[in-house]
Structures are given as structure tokens and as C-alpha cells.
Amino acid sequence: MSETEHGRGSGPSEEPLTPPDTRAPSHAERAFTLVASRSVGTLATVAKEPAGYPYGSFVTYAMHDASPVFLVSRLAVHTQHLEADPRASLLVAEDGEADPLANGRVTLVGEVRRVGGKAEVQSVRAAYLATHPGAAYYVDFTDFGFFRLEISAIRYIGGYGRMSWVEPGAWREATPDPLAAHAAGILAHMNEDHAAALAAYARAFTRARDAEEAVMTAIDRYGFEISVTTPDGKRPARLAFDAPIGTPEDARAALVGLVKRAREALAERDL
């Protein structure tokens, strides 16, 4: 199975315990965050031999403005393809989930062209070497050059049942989630050390007033997601922060503030 528009069989479909309009990252933001968090992907080009076949090759990339840039040799097969036909796509996939189809992935479609202009090359070079410092060893070889994917279409698949075509305008305006690099650490910390706080969030802020426990499954600048154990089984819920946050310290402050409000709400309920 792979990317599909249908719902059947696409994993847990239980109704969430919080309103569906709880603020969450847009697909443009999710896609941009995913691509910005990775640095390897699959470049698909139009093969010269066998002519016209779509050809996938492994590439490293960096982000420069809102476009992936590549450092490739003109001797490489895909560079030869691109010089004959610039049409291409870059697939970037997350890893992490045991079920590979539960991971997110993004296909960026467009044309790959050589970066021109001395100032522009210098800027791209700095971005590329910041992401791939080991490339300093061959960046100045004469057969290597920088190329950029000029994006015209963006396909986002966030796992089962979360997929769309992202508007290029929304892509260009998106910024990577500032918590992305810290999310795994925050989740581990909350789930290991703050089970009581998570259960309080669930009881106070979701329809599951009798929640037994809750596990944090995701966090982003707009809020976080929990899997709540209820008498009827596990149910997902999303809670929003009052305002978007920018750092792990802000996240901590927001989570602490929410515990306080949750406990106040639960105490009031018990009166």
C-alpha cells in the first residue's frame, strides 16, 4: 500500500477527543519542516538510456531559501540526464515509525538548473557546506557544480489519510517548525517524567474526563498531540498553545502553565 486518497484501512480513524479545528501546522508547514529536517533524498530524472524512463538516484541536498540545492558532478548519471532534460522531482521521506507507510514524505516536482552568478553560487555554497561539511573536500573540483530544484508542484503525504497537494505560494511562505529538532527529546521527557501532567491535560481539556493516562505523541509550534487511554480504548487528542512558540524553553513554560490550569479546572470540577 502507499499514498492513497481513500480512508478505508488507513489506520486509526477514531474520532479525536478535541475539536477538529484545534490549531495545527498546515500541510505546507509540515512538508517544509520535513524537507528542512533531512538532507538526503531521491532525485528522479528523465533517463537517457533507456531513453525517457524515470530514473531515481540517491542524492544529498541542502535548503537554500525555499529550494533544495545539490552539489553534483557533471560525470554523474543524473547530471547528464538533467543537462538533456531539466524535469525532475525530489522525494524526501521521514524514517522512525515501525510501519514505514506511517512516516511522512514529500515529493517536490520542478526543473533542476545550474546555479548561476558568482554571488548566488557563494550563497548556495555556504548553505550546502553548512549542511554537508564533508563536501568541502571536493566542492572545488572542476567537474562539480551547484544545481537548484525550481519547484512547481508539491505533494505531501503525512502518513495514513493526511495528504494533499501544497500550493507553491504556501510552500514559499512556510518556515520549518522551530521545535522539530527538539520534539523527540520533549516527548521522551514528558512521557518518562510527567505522566501525571499528561493525564491532567487529558481529563481537563478533552472530552475524556475519565482518562486513565495519556502519552504525548507529537509537539509543534502550535500545540501537541496525546494518545489518551479511556475506558473505550485509546483515542487521539490535540491541544493548542495560547500562541505559537519558538523555542524548547517556551514549550516548557507553556506546558507548565497548562498543567496549572488543568489542575485548577479539575479542582473546580470536584467542588
Next chain:
Amino acid sequence: MSETEHGRGSGPSEEPLTPPDTRAPSHAERAFTLVASRSVGTLATVAKEPAGYPYGSFVTYAMHDASPVFLVSRLAVHTQHLEADPRASLLVAEDGEADPLANGRVTLVGEVRRVGGKAEVQSVRAAYLATHPGAAYYVDFTDFGFFRLEISAIRYIGGYGRMSWVEPGAWREATPDPLAAHAAGILAHMNEDHAAALAAYARAFTRARDAEEAVMTAIDRYGFEISVTTPDGKRPARLAFDAPIGTPEDARAALVGLVKRAREALAERDL
């Protein structure tokens, strides 16, 4: 940087300490082993919108005979592409090395067609579900079907400086290395517990008679590779088994036998 034909900058190029014709897996065997050891890759298809662009999507696959097979929904974007144009490729990439371009990858180019015939479908289904047991949940949904990549060209890149086009005939005759799933465990065991044996291999069987130590870096049915610390720095060496081996137990017996011969050769040298 990515797949290139050139040698410059392509990692360590020190002359090996053993003859270059020491028996090793063919590129067909290496490529087949890599593809058989994985179950996810990137399928490149010809897009319908934007029309004609090569489009990469994440897929799960299983091997059936010597071909990758896929279970896809006719609602999926790539299935719609394939129904209009069967030309495709599948890129499968290893992970593991810190330097992503040091990992192996294989591009299989060909045409993807629906598997037909009840017996053939049953056989493909069994192979697919053996690799992806979770797919049992949706395998019988009416919009899902099995497709096969009929391979016409194979590109193998084994990391820096090891790459070629593999003949389809050699691909079909290749079998996966029987040690592939055990190699990491054997390497860890040898490097943690048998440093003296590894040093003895290096001193007895390579040109590095004054080797200080050696680390095992790879093992396959035909032999193994070591990185030898010499007074001039680290040098690679490959040693072959007397005959191809089929199990981890055979590997152990072969490695023990080689230690004995190494110690005998070194004792003789000291006389």
C-alpha cells in the same frame, strides 16, 4: 556529490594489502543482496500532472523471483501514472554509514505491470505478505492489486568508486548473500572479542607483516575485509574463504580455521 565515474575525491584510494583478484561478490550479487535486504524504496513514475515529469514516491516492496512486487491502490497517484505509462524505476538505498554517499544503492529500471493470473497472484501475494505482514489488513480491498517491475536495466553504486551497470542476466542468476543478515553481528563479535585473531590475519595473510591491529569491516559468502593499522596508516585488505560459505556457523568455522593457519604461518616465520 553523488554517483560519479571519476576517482578523485572518492574516499580512501590506498592500495589494498591483498591481491585485487581476491574473490569477492560480483556487482550483480552485491546489488541483489542490497535489494533483497530492504523492503522500502522510491518508485519513479511518469507524472500525469505536471505531465511528463519524473515523479518519485515512497513505496514498500517485496522480492518475487528476481523482481520487486508492489501492493498498490488504484487510487494512488503512482498507480494512476503507471496505468498511463508503465515506465518506472525503483531506487533502493542502504543506510548505516555516517557519510550517506558511502552507502550502497541500486536503481532498477523497467516497466511496472499488474500481476495477472490467479496462481501468479497467489504466489506474489504470499511473498508480499511474508515481507509485509501488516498488509494483510488491506490486501483484499478491491482497489488494491499487485504490480511487478519487469527489470530491463540495473545501476549499482556500492559507495565511492564502486559502480556499474549490471547485466539483467547476471541479476537474474544472482542470489542474496546468505551472511547479509548476520554480518553486523559477526563484525561486532570479531571486533570486540577477537582483536588478536584479526591482527594475526593481517600479519600472516597480507603484505602488512608488521600490522599493529586490524578491524573487520565487511563479511560475505566469499570472504571478509579488514582495515589494517600499519606504520604507514590504515590500509584495506580482503581475505577469501577456501570456498563460499552458507551460514553464520560456517563463517565461524572458517574464521577459526584461518586463525589456526595464521598462527602456524607466523610461528614458522619466527623460526
